[in-house]
Amino acid sequence: MTDTLPIxxxxxxxxxxxxxxxxxDGAPLxxxxxxxxxxVLLVEARGALVSKDRFMDEVWRGIPVTxxxxxxxxxxxxxxxxxxxxxxxxxxxxxxxxxxxxxEVEEEADAQSVVESANTSxxxxxxxxxxxxxxxxxxxxxxxxxxxxxxxxxxxxxxxxSTVLVLTALxxxxxxxxxxxxxxxxxxxxxWRGRIDAVLIAGAMLGGMAVGALxxxxxxxxxxxxxxxxxGAVASLVEGLIMGGAIGCxxxxxxxxxxxxxxxxxxxxxVGALxxxxxDLVGGRLLGGSLYALQLGLGDTRLEMEGLGTxxxxxxxxxRTLSVATIVEGAILSAGTIGAVRFAFRGRFGQD
Numbered sequence: 584m585t586d587t588l589p590i591x592x593x594x595x596x597x598x599x600x601x602x603x604x605x606x607x608d609g610a611p612l613x614x615x616x617x618x619x620x621x622x623v624l625l626v627e628a629r630g631a632l633v634s635k636d637r638f639m640d641e642v643w644r645g646i647p648v649t650x651x652x653x654x655x656x657x658x659x660x661x662x663x664x665x666x667x668x669x670x671x672x673x674x675x676x677x678x679x680x681x682x683x684x685x686x687e688v689e690e691e692a693d694a695q696s697v698v699e700s701a702n703t704s705x706x707x708x709x710x711x712x713x714x715x716x717x718x719x720x721x722x723x724x725x726x727x728x729x730x731x732x733x734x735x736x737x738x739x740x741x742x743x744x745s746t747v748l749v750l751t752a753l754x755x756x757x758x759x760x761x762x763x764x765x766x767x768x769x770x771x772x773x774x775w776r777g778r779i780d781a782v783l784i785a786g787a788m789l790g791g792m793a794v795g796a797l798x799x800x801x802x803x804x805x806x807x808x809x810x811x812x813x814x815g816a817v818a819s820l821v822e823g824l825i826m827g828g829a830i831g832c833x834x835x836x837x838x839x840x841x842x843x844x845x846x847x848x849x850x851x852x853x854v855g856a857l858x859x860x861x862x863d864l865v866g867g868r869l870l871g872g873s874l875y876a877l878q879l880g881l882g883d884t885r886l887e888m889e890g891l892g893t894x895x896x897x898x899x900x901x902x903r904t905l906s907v908a909t910i911v912e913g914a915i916l917s918a919g920t921i922g923a924v925r926f927a928f929r930g931r932f933g934q935d
Contacts, residue, residue: 591626593686594672596664598626605663612663617642621656625674625684634681657682665839713770715927720769720830723923724762727916728755731870735888739874742885754870757798762920764794765827769834779838787831788824795823822867829858830917834924847925848918855917859910869916871908875900 591598597606600623604611614622620642625633638653639645657674660666666673675683732751740746768790772782799819833854837847862869868876871888878886892904 589690592689593626593684598623614659614663618656618659622660625660625682626688628684629688630683630685632677632681632683637681713774716773716924717763717766717770719924719927720766720920721759721763722927723920724765724916725755725759726923727762727919728758730915730919731758731912735871735874739871739888739891740885741887746885757870758916760798761791761794761823761826761916762923764790764797764823765830765920766790768793768827769831779835781835783835784828784831787827787834789827791823791825791827791830792820793823795826796820798823818867818869818873821865822862822869825862825865825867826855826858826869826913826916829854829861829913830920833917833921837921837925847921851918851921852914856910856914858917859913862913863906863909867909868905869909869912871900871912872905875905 588600591600595607597604599605603616603619605614605619605622606612621638624638624641635650635653638656639648642656643652657676658668661668661671661674664673668676671685673684673686675685677683729751732754733747735754736747736750740750765787768786768788769783770786771790772786773779776782795818830851833851836854837850859869871891874886875888878884878888889899891908892899892901895903895907897903
């Protein structure tokens with residue numbers, strides 16, 4: 584190998600053949616010499632089948648070893664790359680023949696030591712920028728707000744099209760604020776860490792908590808100040824904390840797995856539903872429950888949330904209806920947010 588060999592990039596990893604290093608996020612991975620040679624062989628093949636005989640000739644250089652040595656080598660490489668044999672993103676097994684490298688490989692024209700850049704962040708094409716991440720989550724919150732506003736405007740209010748439009752505009756604003764708060768929390772965590780990692784969850788929780796506290800204060804104290812009437816519990820700090828954590832967890836896990844759009848959406852729905860269930864367990868509520876509290880507190884409104892309970896065989900907007908509404912809203916908010924991020928980074932989030 585010569586010093587003119589360009590660095591090979593694949594899905595956030597940098598393979599420096601001249602300096603014999605493979606790094607992710609600027610941090611070198613610990614690979615033995617033969618395992619590094621095996622990875623180079625796979626990556627340089629760029630999707631072509633690498634036979635077992637070729638591994639033996641070019642990695643072990645004719646030293647007699649068993650097939651188990653190659654199996655252990657591939658197992659170690661998968662562990663280092665965060666890959667799975669059953670659902671491979673990098674190394675695919677071709678039974679009885681060999682292995683194939685799946686990820687797209689790009690060359691860096693002017694190669695330089697990866698070790699020299701160990702304290703720098705991964706180039707923008709490998710990870711999203713904090714601003715773009717915050718913008719995507721804000722958009723996702725706005726879209727889920729439109730969905731929620733239209734649904735409750737049509738199914739839980741009277742007054743015709745004007746009521747639907749006003750309620751949709753109001754809920755869209757609330758969804759936008761929720762998405763922006765959670766997104767800014769995650770973007771701050773990313774800007775601080777320089778990469779997507781578990782700290783993202785803490786950032787999302789703090790952002791959700793801040794927005795929830797603001798919304799709860801405005802919902803209770805603001806309405807009370809303007810109308811001199813008190814309303815019951817509305818979504819506030821605890822709900823924001825839980826939903827922020829659920830969305831942050833869904834995004835982080837989907838990101839590190841480089842999930843496709845269908846898998847990311849399904850996973851986000853599940854995690855969001857679990858977040859909604861957790862909120863219901865602690866006696867919290869999201870949009871539907873807050874609107875019902877507003878209806879009860881103000882009395883003379885065009886909200887008629889009781890009608891939703893009949894769908895579930897319940898008289899009025901009772902506990903069962905509140906539970907279902909909270910769980911479904913959590914799932915939709917999570918899916919909308921993750922979907923927006925997945926779309927915004929569709930070329931970098933994973934393999935499409």
